[in-house]
Amino acid sequence: MEAQCEKNEAAMDGVRSMRKADKKQRRSQKKILAFDPDLSPQNDPSPVLGVCNAGLMTGDTEESLLEVLSPYGVIRKLVMLPNSAFSIVEFHSQEQAEQAMLNLHGKIPLDGKTLYLTYLAAIPEKWKLKCKDEKLPEGLQLIKDFVSEEEEEMLLKSVSWDTPPLEGRDLKERQVRHYGYQFDYSTNNVNKDSPLPGGFPPSCQPVIDQLLLRGICPLPPDQLTVNRYSPGHGIAWHIDTHSAFESPILSLSLQGQVNIEFRHKVNGQRVSITLPPRSLLVMDGESRYAWAHRIAPRKTDVVRSPHGLSLLWRTTRTSFTFRRLRASPCHCSFPLLCDSQLSNDGIDSTELISPILEQLHVADVYEEIAEHFSSTRYKPWPRVKELVMDLVPGSLFLDVGCGNGKYFGLRNPHQSIVEIGCELSRGLAGIARDRGFSVVQGNMLGLPFRDSLFDACISIATLHHLASRAHRLHALGEMTRVLRQGGMLLVYVWAREQKRDQKDSSYLKKDRGKSSEGEVEFREFQGPDGMTVALPLHVNGTEFQHSDVLVPWTSKMGTTYRYYHVFVEGELPALCEEVPQLTIVQSYYDEGNWCVLAKKS
Known part of the structure; x- marks a missing residue:
């Protein structure tokens, strides 16, 4: 008798869950139409699904969605709409879309979140354009096979990861070694008066010779940062400090393939490109000064091909980033993004x-x-x-x-x-x-x-x-x-x-041992005349590196950010x-x- 009651209760729970899912679906269909009437949500099955509550505004990614959706068929297109918590996915066939609807709608497959889906008549042409290859940022160049497999092997052997670095420390998300000058992650800068002993590894010289011979950089780099990333690790949104380094910034990718994302600091445009092994990424001009870049901390990347989208599992990757120290203040064309010009002109960007x-x-x-x-x-x-x-x-x-x-x-x-x-x-x-x-x-x-x-x-x-x-x-x-x-x-x-007389404040003591690792993520805000101001997202329990920050408040409902001007x-x-x-x-x-x-x- 008791078992039958439990069975009946479970059945009722299932009915209630489906009613809730259908109610959410109807509400979402109205929101979709309000966002764009051309999206045409419908109840009749089709190859196109709308994911009603997973998109850019909810912090979801192509990778996280593909991981959930791809078991049900071949995905031809995935569109994450701008400024929306809504995404569109097109399967190879209607049957595959029906399987996804059956197994995902009203279920909890995405980071503990219940997904709500609806059928769409088709993907509007204007959103199909989002699936096409995007133009690279101005000044960004990807040179494939810049080094040979033999040169790659020599470069990798030249860096010792078994012993602690002579200067600085490994970071939480990756191992790092510096040559020429130590990069200080607490200031995002270098001490130009304290060069490191030993210079670059000898295996770097052929690379530098090629950089100069091919006119990629006018002068030889004098600072090198080598990062080793394990699968699942990355580097946060950042622009290399204007006042610290000249242009271009040169990043040589070895071993594993990875996607790198770029985001324009003024108009918010995003571009993602794949870095194959042994490729050189040249960040010059606007791409160096006005585009933030990051490698998202995940274990898979979306790979596009003529046949559709697929997931590629990451492997260990090592990058050699070559830079040249700046000898004078930066006078780039992006004063609101430039620490040299902001400090010189006394601009209070938050005004x-x-x-x-x-x-x-x-x-x-x-x-x-x-x-x-x-x-x-x-x-x-x-x-x-x-x-x-x-x-x-x-x-x-x-x-x-x-x-x-x-x-x-x-x-x-x-x-x-x-x-x-x-x-x-x-x-x-x-x-x-x-x-x-x-x-x-x-x-x-x-x-x-x-x-x-x-x-x-x-x-x-x-x-x-x-x-x-x-x-x-x-x-x-x-x-x-x-x-x-x-x-x-x-x-x-x-x-x-937050330290006084060598004593930590209670704020630091709460999360002792935490580190912001110097790679600061920023959030942009649109000001008058189209100008954009970027504010850093502070890491709780760490020392402040900026005066105007967004500080996280975390509860069961999620994380929000409060603005602070720290005095x-x-x-x-x-x-x-x-x-x-x-x-x-x-x-x-x-x-x-x-x-x-x-x-x-």
Whole structure:
């Protein structure tokens, strides 16, 4: 009897799952039509399937989709639509597409994610163009069979992987050796005053001779990085630092074949090309300065042929990257991507996109993570608590960016003060109200209070979410405005310096041993006049290498990124000194934060 009940329950679960899948399918068909009416979703079988929830916007790849789809037949075309969580796959026959639909729709075959599929009438011609060979970036050249098999063998034998490197260290994702000059992954640069002893391996000389003889580079390279990649490993999106190296950058691929991806930093265009063994990739001009490149960390690559698409399993690959150090600042034609020109001209690139960053990577993110974020915020900073406890009973106290209200309700009811919070996130403001606190939803750039009202104001871990210096200065002015004369202001911001007196902050201690490995991934944002600004994705628990970063927040729902401007020593006091009527009482460092206590004069 019990077994029969379990069997019936399992059958009901199956029915419920199919109903859910069909409901998701109908909803997805409407979204597909809204995205492009020419896609024509339908219920009748055809060789073409739409994968409704796996695409570029969901972080999926051609490789991950092919791995799931290819067991059911020969795939003629796979199109991942731009700015979409939707993909199109065309099988060789309708029968193969039906098998894929039967086995995948409403199932969980892709990284723990349930896939939802629908039939399509056909692939529109405009999307078929996406399947054709794409034009290489300007200045990019692939020279096949640049070295012979014998030269390849000599080059591979010239590098010892059995002993630790004389300088630097192997990286988490790959083994690495440097010659000529050590590449510093903490700065993405080289120390030009400290050449390494020994020079290049002798087997490199015939390669250098060919580079010069064929006019591929005008001067011999003086820095060499050799990387050895095991299957499944890669290198993150990056552009070789403008100020460090001349153009071109030359990468010689040995042993295994691999796909390398390029992404234009301004228009977002992507190109993927296959690097055969013994081929030389020349990155010159625009392809060197304006296109980021990466090798995705996976064990397979998509290989295109006249017969369709297939997966090629990776094997061990070794690359020899030849570069020449730059003797003077870079004057390329891409100033917003050039560290030489950005530092020389004093351009604050985040000024261009501050409204976008503050909406997408502050306001929207905190709405999404409000409940989980609140559950991690319960312990007050001791020196902030001290200020609150020292207030005279009856004082009016304002917390700007109060979150869940963790600095409220600390005092004895008989010594109470009037506590008011201002919070941008509707979700966090609601949590604070549910705890019985008085909180208004508002933006620190325009506080909804009259002048000279409060006796004390705090802003803890909020100012660093403003994406321009002008906004940060204005917010300090707003908090000063609502303080009465003699009122106190306490501000905490995240410090770029997470080590102080040779002691790690608690932020570093949480993930001790982590390393960003210097290969920084960037995310681009479109600014005015078509300009694009790229911000680095920070690796949690590691030291900050940049002042403006996107920091991951990970929960069961996935990973989102919050924008931070991390302050260097002296930056916060200097900003406060520009605010009229604000006098600094104390400036200090507190567990990875720069802090200022100030008084309104």
